[in-house]
Amino acid sequence: MRLLLMIIAFLMPLTPASAQPAGPIPYDGWTLVIHGGAGTIDRERITAEQDASIRASLSQALETGSAILREGGTALDAIEATLRLLEDDPQFNAGRGGVFTWQGTIEHDASIMDGSTRAAGAVTGTSNTRHPVTLARRVMDSSPHVFLSREGADQFSREQGLEQAENDWFETEYRRGQWEAFRARIESGEEIGVLDIDYKFGTVGAVALDRHGNVAAATSTGGMTGKRWGRIGDSPVIGAGTYADNRGCAVSATGDGEYFIRAGVAHEICAQIRFRFQMLLEAARASVPLDDEGVPEYYVHASEFGLETADMQQIADSVIAEMGDLGGTGGVIVTTPWGNSVYSFNTPGMYRGMAGGDRESSVAIYGDE
Amino acid sequence: MRLLLMIIAFLMPLTPASAQPAGPIPYDGWTLVIHGGAGTIDRERITAEQDASIRASLSQALETGSAILREGGTALDAIEATLRLLEDDPQFNAGRGGVFTWQGTIEHDASIMDGSTRAAGAVTGTSNTRHPVTLARRVMDSSPHVFLSREGADQFSREQGLEQAENDWFETEYRRGQWEAFRARIESGEEIGVLDIDYKFGTVGAVALDRHGNVAAATSTGGMTGKRWGRIGDSPVIGAGTYADNRGCAVSATGDGEYFIRAGVAHEICAQIRFRFQMLLEAARASVPLDDEGVPEYYVHASEFGLETADMQQIADSVIAEMGDLGGTGGVIVTTPWGNSVYSFNTPGMYRGMAGGDRESSVAIYGDE
Numbered sequence: 001m002r003l004l005l006m007i008i009a010f011l012m013p014l015t016p017a018s019a020q021p022a023g024p025i026p027y028d029g030w031t032l033v034i035h036g037g038a039g040t041i042d043r044e045r046i047t048a049e050q051d052a053s054i055r056a057s058l059s060q061a062l063e064t065g066s067a068i069l070r071e072g073g074t075a076l077d078a079i080e081a082t083l084r085l086l087e088d089d090p091q092f093n094a095g096r097g098g099v100f101t102w103q104g105t106i107e108h109d110a111s112i113m114d115g116s117t118r119a120a121g122a123v124t125g126t127s128n129t130r131h132p133v134t135l136a137r138r139v140m141d142s143s144p145h146v147f148l149s150r151e152g153a154d155q156f157s158r159e160q161g162l163e164q165a166e167n168d169w170f171e172t173e174y175r176r177g178q179w180e181a182f183r184a185r186i187e188s189g190e191e192i193g194v195l196d197i198d199y200k201f202g203t204v205g206a207v208a209l210d211r212h213g214n215v216a217a218a219t220s221t222g223g224m225t226g227k228r229w230g231r232i233g234d235s236p237v238i239g240a241g242t243y244a245d246n247r248g249c250a251v252s253a254t255g256d257g258e259y260f261i262r263a264g265v266a267h268e269i270c271a272q273i274r275f276r277f278q279m280l281l282e283a284a285r286a287s288v289p290l291d292d293e294g295v296p297e298y299y300v301h302a303s304e305f306g307l308e309t310a311d312m313q314q315i316a317d318s319v320i321a322e323m324g325d326l327g328g329t330g331g332v333i334v335t336t337p338w339g340n341s342v343y344s345f346n347t348p349g350m351y352r353g354m355a356g357g358d359r360e361s362s363v364a365i366y367g368d369e
Numbered sequence: 370m371r372l373l374l375m376i377i378a379f380l381m382p383l384t385p386a387s388a389q390p391a392g393p394i395p396y397d398g399w400t401l402v403i404h405g406g407a408g409t410i411d412r413e414r415i416t417a418e419q420d421a422s423i424r425a426s427l428s429q430a431l432e433t434g435s436a437i438l439r440e441g442g443t444a445l446d447a448i449e450a451t452l453r454l455l456e457d458d459p460q461f462n463a464g465r466g467g468v469f470t471w472q473g474t475i476e477h478d479a480s481i482m483d484g485s486t487r488a489a490g491a492v493t494g495t496s497n498t499r500h501p502v503t504l505a506r507r508v509m510d511s512s513p514h515v516f517l518s519r520e521g522a523d524q525f526s527r528e529q530g531l532e533q534a535e536n537d538w539f540e541t542e543y544r545r546g547q548w549e550a551f552r553a554r555i556e557s558g559e560e561i562g563v564l565d566i567d568y569k570f571g572t573v574g575a576v577a578l579d580r581h582g583n584v585a586a587a588t589s590t591g592g593m594t595g596k597r598w599g600r601i602g603d604s605p606v607i608g609a610g611t612y613a614d615n616r617g618c619a620v621s622a623t624g625d626g627e628y629f630i631r632a633g634v635a636h637e638i639c640a641q642i643r644f645r646f647q648m649l650l651e652a653a654r655a656s657v658p659l660d661d662e663g664v665p666e667y668y669v670h671a672s673e674f675g676l677e678t679a680d681m682q683q684i685a686d687s688v689i690a691e692m693g694d695l696g697g698t699g700g701v702i703v704t705t706p707w708g709n710s711v712y713s714f715n716t717p718g719m720y721r722g723m724a725g726g727d728r729e730s731s732v733a734i735y736g737d738e
Contacts, residue, residue, distance in 0.1 A: 113631075118631045118632065118695060119631065120630065120631050124518060124601075125518060125519075143598070144627070145598070145600045145627055146601075146626075146627045146630045146631065147600065147601040147602075147606070147630065148598045148599050148600055148601070149493060149494060149518055149519060149598075149599030149600075149601055150494075150518060150519055150599050151599065152597060152598035152599025152600070153598060153599055155598060156598040228521060229512070229514070229517045229518075229521035229522060229524060229525040230517050230518030230519050230520065230521025230522055231514045231516070231517055231518075231521070232493075232515075232516040232517070232518055233516075237516070237606060237607070237608070238606070238609070238630050238631065238633070239606070239608040239609060239630070239633040239636055240607070240608060243633070257515075258513070258514055258515045261489065261515045261516065261607050261608070262482075262487045262488065262489050262515065262607065263487065264607070264608040264612070264633070264636040264640075267608055267633040267636050267637070267640075268636070268640060271633075271636075271637060271640045271641075272640075272644075275641075275644060326487060
């Protein structure tokens with residue numbers, strides 16, 4: 001703080017009067033950004049039918065959440081509804097269509113976080129909860145805890161009356177085939193890079209800003225094909241795969257979970273954006289306005305203080321690059337309380353979509369579109 | 370970055386030539402900081418015998434790790450050896466002496482992180498592994514994963530040949546008594562604040578800087594009395610209860626795990642120290658020197674650039690205060706690659722100790738010592 005004030009003290013007399021902002025402008029729009037996994041997705045691996053089908057699913061998920069946000073619903077409700085749809089969609093590695101574990105079962109991880117309160121809920125290794133994202137939300141809303149695991153998480157799910165499913169309800173022929181191929185390679189004694197991105201491709205996530213000015217993030221996954229020893233990836237780890245903070249942004253990640261945990265990707269992006277914004281506010285001698293209850297309203301327009309979408313992009317890209325330097329691949333979606341939204345990934349493609357604000361709703365698959 | 374460069378550009382002409390550092394000074398000391406839990410520890414609750422016994426245990430643990438560091442051993446080896454001792458000590462809520470779950474079993478969480486590579490290992494819900502911190506290290510060193518859970522983690526532990534113990538080996542009369550009192554209160558229909566700090570008091574942790582200039586952090590715990598649904602606290606969550614990064618610091622936390630996860634306490638402290646140091650380096654137009662292999666040597670003396678122990682204290686205190694604003698209590702231990710070490714806690718006391726550098730080895734219990 002001392003240093004920052006010193007810098008500001010030096011800066012102040014040099015700032016031209018015309019650079020003083022006119023004052024914060026409330027942002028009353030909304031945004032929704034989704035992903036369906038990042039990996040070696042290129043035009044040669046995906047048929048025209050698959051391409052069309054994935055785009056249709058992403059568009060439908062985007063529209064489901066957008067309808068809630070457009071009507072003034074909360075970011076939490078929007079991302080939960082969006083992910084429930086993607087969990088039910090067998091094309092994605094979450095809920096139905098999740099990958100198989102070493103033992104041939106399907107185990108889910110999910111998390112959700114509310115940027116307005118930094119309340120969070122997460123579950124790992126559930127086997128019978130139809131919608132893991134809803135269970136994560138219930139952990140947040142109806143338990144004193146943040147993070148529940150395995151049989152205990154499923155037990156909490158039953159006690160809460162959430163919809164249950166037999167484990168084989170989550171199975172798809174495609175994922176069984178992947179697992180059989182994986183087992184065959186293992187049994188032939190082949191060395192497999194278990195962190196190979198294509199064995200876990202298809203995690204789903206959503207981040208949103210609602211018209212109340214709050215951001216939220218959620219992520220849901222089946223993890224990686226052949227996972228064992230109760231392996232936990234980044235998706236249910238608050239700060240790694242998911243983070244939301246009204247003072248910074250909301251982030252959902254997908255990729256090599258181990259590297260995302262080590263780099264603390266979601267929290268790192270939020271922290272960098274928060275620090276940048278605070279510095280800009282202090283340099284402009286401005287402050288975040290308070291609402292009727294004395295709570296800071298973080299949806300003041302950051303661009304008034306020089307915080308542009310390009311800054312967000314640079315921050316997200318640098319954190320993904322840093323995670324990449326550790327050896328990982330994957331991507332993130334980011335949205336701020338000021339309406340900026342970016343994707344960032346170091347893989348050839350990422351299933352993704354964006355809606356809201358003054359932009360047209362769009363979905364994309366490949367890195368070059 | 371743009372803003373930072375702008376600030377630096379403004380600052381540069383104003384920096385007097387005499388403020389230019391003479392150049393980075395390698396730090397060849399070592400430090401070790403430990404904790405044994407934070408809570409409502411005051412002189413009225415602790416007998417003279419308990420006080421002496423706790424201090425003796427902390428001193429012995431400190432000396433065990435110090436001996437390794439003094440001889441040029443690694444921070445990882447020092448913190449692992451230190452925590453193994455505290456895990457075996459029935460006075461602490463880790464390993465033997467861990468608290469009882471809802472069902473009356475004992476389940477451990479632990480994690481470890483290497484600041485030089487940001488490699489990490491963590492386990493949650495193990496029942497039969499004698500030294501959870503060693504299992505966490507084995508996950509880091511000998512698996513492709515970072516985080517393993519419950520039966521799977523114990524299975525990995527057996528496959529690795531680690532020492533096993535029957536679950537009742539971890540039991541102590543004192544913890545059984547706490548659990549029976551807890552169950553009696555539950556059965557009488559009393560509302561219990563399950564996050565009450567005194568039901569989980571006694572987590573152990575260690576952070577160290579070795580003579581090679583690397584920092585590392587580790588944490589080990591039995592969690593909270595009466596925990597259920599496979600609850601996971603902050604101790605095994607990389608970024609919440611444990612984080613280490615040679616560019617910033619090493620942190621181990623203890624307290625209301627749920628709040629530490631939500632605030633991302635360990636990663637937040639590391640990120641703030643890293644950003645502060647980077648700003649100071651850039652402002653001084655200095656850079657971190659590279660070693661023979663081109664790896665940055667982060668143990669340049671930060672005080673040459675104006676980064677003092679008081680700055681670390683202020684950062685740690687502000688993050689603990691922010692976690693406190695969310696509603697939590699607890700504390701952290703922090704050490705940097707530059708030899709600064711601090712404690713910070715918002716509870717009446719924290720079992721703690723510090724050794725190395727040019728300071729005398731010391732242990733403390735209450736907040737006012």
